[in-house]
Amino acid sequence: MAMSEFGIVYAVHIITVQFGSVVSKVCECLLRKGPLSSRDISRLAESDINHNQVKDILYLLIQHNCVQAFSIEPPDGSENKAIVQYIVLFNNILHRVRYNKFSRLVNEELGTECGAVLDGLLSNGRLTLGQLIERDRDSGKTIGSEAIRDSLQKLVAARFVERIPSPEPVLGNKEQEPAKKRGAKAAKILKEPETLEERVVEAATPVDAIRFPLIFEEDANSSLAVDDSNITEGKRKQRDVDSSDPSSGVIWRPNFEEFIHRLRHKACVEIVKERRDEGCAIVLRAMLEVGRSQEKKVKTDNSAPMSIGSIYEEVIKTEAGRTMLQERVEACLDQLSATSSYLPAFVTEMNDSYIVDFKSIISVAQKDEIEAVVMRRYGKEAFRMFRYLSQEGRFVETDKIADAALTEKKDTPQFLLKMWKDGYLHMQKLAITGTYVPFLLWKVNKLIVTRQMLDEMYHASLNLNLRLAHELESEKELLMLPSDKLEGPLKERVKKVKAKRLLLSSTMFKLDDAIMLFHDF
Amino acid sequence: MSKRKRPDPKSPGGDLNEPHEKKLLDLIRINQGRGATMFELKREKTIPATIVTRLIASLRKKNLIKEVANMNNKGVKHYLAMEFEPCSELTGGEWYTDGALDLSKIEDLKAKCVMILERHRQRVVTLEVLCGYFVKEEKLSVDQTKEILKNLILDNLIMEVKSNGMNEFASTRIGEVCYRLTGKKSGNGEPRAGAFASIPCGVCPHIAICSPDGVISPTTCVYFQKWLDF
Numbered sequence: 001m002a003m004s005e006f007g008i009v010y011a012v013h014i015i016t017v018q019f020g021s022v023v024s025k026v027c028e029c030l031l032r033k034g035p036l037s038s039r040d041i042s043r044l045a046e047s048d049i050n051h052n053q054v055k056d057i058l059y060l061l062i063q064h065n066c067v068q069a070f071s072i073e074p075p076d077g078s079e080n081k082a083i084v085q086y087i088v089l090f091n092n093i094l095h096r097v098r099y100n101k102f103s104r105l106v107n108e109e110l111g112t113e114c115g116a117v118l119d120g121l122l123s124n125g126r127l128t129l130g131q132l133i134e135r136d137r138d139s140g141k142t143i144g145s146e147a148i149r150d151s152l153q154k155l156v157a158a159r160f161v162e163r164i165p166s167p168e169p170v171l172g173n174k175e176q177e178p179a180k181k182r183g184a185k186a187a188k189i190l191k192e193p194e195t196l197e198e199r200v201v202e203a204a205t206p207v208d209a210i211r212f213p214l215i216f217e218e219d220a221n222s223s224l225a226v227d228d229s230n231i232t233e234g235k236r237k238q239r240d241v242d243s244s245d246p247s248s249g250v251i252w253r254p255n256f257e258e259f260i261h262r263l264r265h266k267a268c269v270e271i272v273k274e275r276r277d278e279g280c281a282i283v284l285r286a287m288l289e290v291g292r293s294q295e296k297k298v299k300t301d302n303s304a305p306m307s308i309g310s311i312y313e314e315v316i317k318t319e320a321g322r323t324m325l326q327e328r329v330e331a332c333l334d335q336l337s338a339t340s341s342y343l344p345a346f347v348t349e350m351n352d353s354y355i356v357d358f359k360s361i362i363s364v365a366q367k368d369e370i371e372a373v374v375m376r377r378y379g380k381e382a383f384r385m386f387r388y389l390s391q392e393g394r395f396v397e398t399d400k401i402a403d404a405a406l407t408e409k410k411d412t413p414q415f416l417l418k419m420w421k422d423g424y425l426h427m428q429k430l431a432i433t434g435t436y437v438p439f440l441l442w443k444v445n446k447l448i449v450t451r452q453m454l455d456e457m458y459h460a461s462l463n464l465n466l467r468l469a470h471e472l473e474s475e476k477e478l479l480m481l482p483s484d485k486l487e488g489p490l491k492e493r494v495k496k497v498k499a500k501r502l503l504l505s506s507t508m509f510k511l512d513d514a515i516m517l518f519h520d521f
Numbered sequence: 522m523s524k525r526k527r528p529d530p531k532s533p534g535g536d537l538n539e540p541h542e543k544k545l546l547d548l549i550r551i552n553q554g555r556g557a558t559m560f561e562l563k564r565e566k567t568i569p570a571t572i573v574t575r576l577i578a579s580l581r582k583k584n585l586i587k588e589v590a591n592m593n594n595k596g597v598k599h600y601l602a603m604e605f606e607p608c609s610e611l612t613g614g615e616w617y618t619d620g621a622l623d624l625s626k627i628e629d630l631k632a633k634c635v636m637i638l639e640r641h642r643q644r645v646v647t648l649e650v651l652c653g654y655f656v657k658e659e660k661l662s663v664d665q666t667k668e669i670l671k672n673l674i675l676d677n678l679i680m681e682v683k684s685n686g687m688n689e690f691a692s693t694r695i696g697e698v699c700y701r702l703t704g705k706k707s708g709n710g711e712p713r714a715g716a717f718a719s720i721p722c723g724v725c726p727h728i729a730i731c732s733p734d735g736v737i738s739p740t741t742c743v744y745f746q747k748w749l750d751f
Contacts, residue, residue, distance in 0.1 A: 009733075274713070342680030342703050371677070372715025376724040384675040406672050408622045409592070422729070453717070460722035463731070463739035470740040471749070500749050507720055514716040 003090055004455035008032060010462045011093040017465075018096065019060065022049060026057045030067065030088040035196065037083050058086055062167075064125035065092045065253055069168045070200045084168060087200050091520070095256050097461075098512055099123075102160075102259045105266075110154050113143055117151040118160065121254050126164050128249030152252065162211050162255040165204035213250075261298045264521045267513070268361045272346055275364065276335055282321045283332040284346070286314035287356050299521070305353035308333070362521050369514055370449060374424065381407045382415040386424070386444060395428055395441035416442050423452035454518050461511055468504040471497060541568045545576050549586055549600050554608030556589065556601035592617065615665055630659060630669050635678060638702045644689050645682060645699035670700060677703055721748050 003011075008031045016024040029045040030036060036044065042054040049057070061067035066089055071082035095102075099122045107115035120135050121127055127135070129152055133145040143151075155161040194202070205211065265288045273281035290310050291303035312329050315321035333354055336347035343364060348355045367390070375383040384405040389396060402412040419425040426445045431438040472479065475497045478490065486494055545568055549557050559577070563570040577600060580586045589607045591597040599611055609615065616623055637654065638646055648670075655666040673679045684690035684697045693699055717723040721744035722731075731737045739745060 338682075338685075340680045340682040341674050342677075342682075368713050369715045369717060372713065372718035373723055376715075376718045377726070380676065383677075384672065387675045387677065404671065405675060406616060406622070406627050406668070408624075456722070456728055457717055459728060459731070460717065460720060462733070463722050463742075463745075464720070466733055467739045467742075467745055467749075499751070503749070503751075510716040511720065 003031060004451065004458065006455045006459040006462065007090065010458040011090055013462055013465060014093055014096055015061075015066070019064075022053070023057050023060060025049065026054060027061065027066065027088060027093070030086060031090065035070075035085040035087040035200075037085050041086070061088075062086075064096075065089065065256075066096075068165070068200055068204055070171060070203065071168060072171045073173045075173055082170060087197055089197070089201075092256060094515070094519075095259075097508075098516075101263065101509075101512075102254065102256075105259060105262055106155070106160055110151075110158060110160075113147050114151040114155050114160075116143065117148060117155060118254065121161060121252060126251050126253040128251050130249050132252075156212050156252070157214070159212055159255055159258040161252050163206060163213065164251045164253050165201070166206065167204075169200065169203035171199055171203055257298055260516070260520045261292075261295070263516060264298060264358070264362075265292070267365070267517065267521060268356075268358060271361050271365045272336070275343060276332075276346075278320075279324070279328060280332045280336050280346075282318065282324065283311065283315060283329055284336065284356065286318065286321060287311055287347070287354065290314050291356065301357070301359040302348075303356035303358065305350065305355050307353055311354065362517065365517055366450070369517065370424075370453060373453065374419070377422075378415060378418055381405060381411075382419055385412070385415055386419065389425070389442055389444040390446075393444075395426075395443045397430075398440050398442070401442060413440065416440070424449055450518055454515065457511060457515050457518070461508060461515065464504055464508045464511065468501065468508075471500050471504070541572065542576050542579060544568055545573070546580060546585055546602065549580075550602040550605075552601075554601065554605045555610060556586075556599035556605070556607070558597055558599055562600070615662070616668075627669070627672070630655070630661070631673055631676075631678075633659070634669055634673060635702070638679060638700060642702065645684070645693065645701045647684075647693055648698040648700065651700065679703060721745050 008028070011031060012024050012028045015027045025045050026041055026049065029041050033040075033044060038051060038054050038058060041058075042049055042051045045054070058067055058069075062069065067086050068089055069084050069086050071084050074080045074082055102122065103115055103119055106118045116136075117132055120132050124131075124135075129149060132152065133148050136142050136145070136148050152161065265285075268288065269281050269285045272284045287303065287306060290306045294304040308326070308330065311333070312326050315324055315329055333347060333349070337345050337349050337354075339345045344357075344360045346357055346361050346364075348357055371383065371387065374386045378386075385401050385407070388401060388404045398412055398416065399409055401416065402409045405412070407415070416425060416427075420427045420442070424444075426443045426448060428441045428443075429438040430441055475493065478494060479497065481490075481494075483491075483494055545562065548562065548565060548568075559573065562568070562577070563573050565573075568576075577586070580600075581588065584603060586600045586602055588598050589601055589611050591599055591611050599607070601607060609617075616627060634651065634655075637651065648667075651670065652663050652666045655661040655669070656663065661669070670679065670681070674681060679700050680703050682690075682699050682701065684693040684695055684699050686693070686695040689701075690697075690699065715723070721742065722728055725731070725744055727737050731739070731742070733739070
């Protein structure tokens, strides 16, 4: 999805808070102008940053996985060298505000030692095993190099941690590919064209055997992350490089894809628990566990098919599902497969196999979020109209909407116009000969609504951040005083500031879940 | 000898003087409950536009046609043959009285429907039973009952399900259309608030003009102030 204005502003704010405004200027330049070479960045960035500073900033952003370098193969026969360009990884910038969610996942699933190793990688961006051991040695609560090594292996085995990608993948020149004549059928089977970011990330990602090695070969005592590969003409191109030089260690980083994958599954279980019941949630959790390893990408629409036997086997492994009989599991599967005007099916049954319909589960939660905004912002009449148009899925004329929503015909246009003005409805005018005024037709376009809501959610996230900073800044001196020495009104004021901080932080946490629901899941 | 024609004993209300008058009346009759507007009648090529107004007045005087205002556009008059009732396009429909929607009646009917479903919370209520009640007790038509139910579905208060003959559908035929309350939406029985809708920005009418350094900004926002004033 293309970046929206407040998506960019929010991402720039995240980088500014964590790395300062000079770094964020470089980031903003890439966000607004697309992939650029370092020379172009120093020319176009809205600050006086010289070329060497730009390079250092880019290394920092690469270290923290916010930028990826790449080059495009020059055309055949051309004598030009491939120019290295840098592309910003918008998703990874947003992930920076949800590191505590990633930490919690690992602490729950693999324990606190793995959690500590992950925290090291999250705060430093990328480290070798040697650096992780050194970090542990310097910390207050050391757990020992063996424990660090074991934890890292567990994290890699669970795919929470990966080997860093190729520092400078070379993309084939797309213009050189011969134009193939494709029929309509072939065009439908082919997948949608990839964005440049997707191509770069795919080209940089090593195969699974290298990305998640089963056996760690490198020397655990090596504390140097730095080596140079791609050295040409004696110049260093990159600092952080995974090289084949045996004196350097493999460099590791968090695998955000897997975290989002797990959070998506968690969200689906919560959605089902709220809308069905605990039993259905237990069965769904088991199904997700069964099918997880076969899912090739995060945003997969459906799980792999699975039998009742494999589902039941997984259910009874869990503490909550230990006492469930197979009949109960089958009853839950029937419930999950049922449809009504209220809920679609979450599971599809096909030839004695069951498939989880992720798209259906996620869309129910997205619909609830959108409709909650429509209800609170525009009122219950507009809510009925919006739901009617969502169900119809096509253009409908104003009077018909009024009839369906049982609203006054003369009042209906104002509700529809308000929603249209804010980007929640699509409108078309239809002039018919013989009528005095053109017909207005209305439609809910889910893609447009989703984009609009996402942009508003980024805006709201930014606002919550800014407000929190403002609240803390305005009571900065008070908060510096030792709280046990405070009494009376001052103590009350501190309590109030802390309560505001808690409310704003927890709201940002929940809003980020909603952002993931629309952007990542 | 009188040149006046004798009145036709078969036609109600008197004779049709002009040859075009009958044509005009036929044109209006064809459109039944929708009738025709002056604009549409004047566009008719078979009748000279200049005499349409006089013919309309004559037909009205003879009680052969009536004038009905279009409730969507009160300035536009439709002419209907006397034997036809105005269609819902002109009156607004069965829920309209004198051009206004009977909102209190609709809300009252919806509340009664929800009460019936609340009494049968553990089971479902069939469409047949609901139609039976509303037709008998509230004098609605089957179509009107269905409209009330559809409206409650749009309110997200009830849901339509098809019976599978088991559990809560035990006393219904398989495939029968039934209704139940959407029931508990979130843990405490309240409608799901929505993460974005629960914060000031989610419902703010000025979000489009809000910016970090603008006149409306998160640090100066009055909605934020109220929200944090607990």
